[in-house]
Amino acid sequence: EAGVAQSPRYKIIEKRQSVAFWCNPISGHATLYWYQQILGQGPKLLIQFQNNGVVDDSQLPKDRFSAERLKGVDSTLKIQPAKLEDSAVYLCASSSGGGPDEQYFGPGTRLTVT
Amino acid sequence: QQQVKQSPQSLIVQKGGISIINCAYENTAFDYFPWYQQFPGKGPALLIAIRPDVSEKKEGRFTISFNKSAKQFSLHIMDSQPGDSATYFCAASKVSGGYNKLIFGAGTRLAVHP
Numbered sequence: 001e002a003g004v005a006q007s008p009r010y011k012i013i014e015k016r017q018s019v020a021f022w023c024n025p026i027s028g029h030a031t032l033y034w035y036q037q038i039l040g041q042g043p044k045l046l047i048q049f050q051n052n053g054v055v056d057d058s059q060l061p062k063d064r065f066s067a068e069r070l071k072g073v074d075s076t077l078k079i080q081p082a083k084l085e086d087s088a089v090y091l092c093a094s095s096s097g098g099g100p101d102e103q104y105f106g107p108g109t110r111l112t113v114t
Numbered sequence: 115q116q117q118v119k120q121s122p123q124s125l126i127v128q129k130g131g132i133s134i135i136n137c138a139y140e141n142t143a144f145d146y147f148p149w150y151q152q153f154p155g156k157g158p159a160l161l162i163a164i165r166p167d168v169s170e171k172k173e174g175r176f177t178i179s180f181n182k183s184a185k186q187f188s189l190h191i192m193d194s195q196p197g198d199s200a201t202y203f204c205a206a207s208k209v210s211g212g213y214n215k216l217i218f219g220a221g222t223r224l225a226v227h228p
Contacts, residue, residue: 004157031214042120042203042218043158056215091157100146100165100209103216105157 002026004106006092012112018080021109025073025094031055032069033103034077035091043091049075082113116141118206120219127226133191135222137204140185144206146214149178149189152201152221161202162189194226 005024013019025032030051035043046065047057051072060067064083069075079086089108095101119138127133137147148163164171164178164187171178177190191198201223205216 040220042118042205042220043216044218045215048215093157095214100163100207100214102160102163103214105159107155107157 004092004094004104006090006106006109008109009107010110010112012114013082015084015113016081018078019082019111020076020078021090021092021111023075023077023092023106025075025092026104029094029096029104030072031095031097031101032075033093033095034067034075035093035105037089037091037108039088046077079111082111084113087111087113116217118204118217118219120204120222122222123220124223125225127194127224129194129196129226129228131194131226133189133194133198133224133226135189135202135204135224136186137188137206137219138184138186139206139217141206141208142185143208144217146207146209147178147180147187148205148216149176150203150205150218152203158203191224194224196226196228199224199226 032049034046037043046060047067048055049069052069067077091108093103093105095103149161150158151161152158162176175192180187201221203221204219207216
């Protein structure tokens with residue numbers, strides 16, 4: 001079974017530029033999560049989708065971050081404009097349901113904002 | 115209320131020794147407590163998880179001990195091996211209702227020396 005795919009793996013941008021990350025979850029997984037992991041910290045949930053609907057986006061900085069999940073499969077996370085403090089690894093995860101099902105994480109995208 | 119506090123920040127253990135990582139939570143509504151293992155450049159992967167109706171769960175060399183009254187849980191790695199060297203995250207969530215928002219601890223970097 002293929003795992004969660006993310007691209008790009010690395011991205012360097014200047015502050016105030018925009019950036020987009022892509023995630024392809026495990027086939028058949030209804031729930032998709034985007035996490036932000038700042039160096040030296042645990043992952044923090046930004047947004048959770050159930051199929052193509054948003055379940056929780058309470059910690060998503062909506063003035064600059066946006067996310068969508070097209071047709072309940074792939075998802076993109078966008079930052080516009082980026083700030084220095086957005087430098088982090090952005091992790092995508094998926095699970096078959098929304099309960100205590102295992103969340104499978106992708107390798108992440110390391111974003112550096114200069 | 116939503117925090118999960120993890121200690122120690124880093125841990126050095128000799129091969130064959132026991133590694134112990136501790137976590138404490140505040141929200142008594144949490145009912146799912148997983149541990150994740152993360153290697154450099156990879157996403158976190160589920161190691162073992164426990165629900166609060168049991169006080170201990172063992173899988174191979176990995177054991178979770180859970181103390182509901184103290185609101186604490188810990189990971190014990192028996193016979194620690196160099197291949198166990200990684201960052202370990204505890205997490206907690208309230209999964210009833212089919213909603214699994216994981217709150218992660220800050221992580222423990224484990225180094226097992228040969």
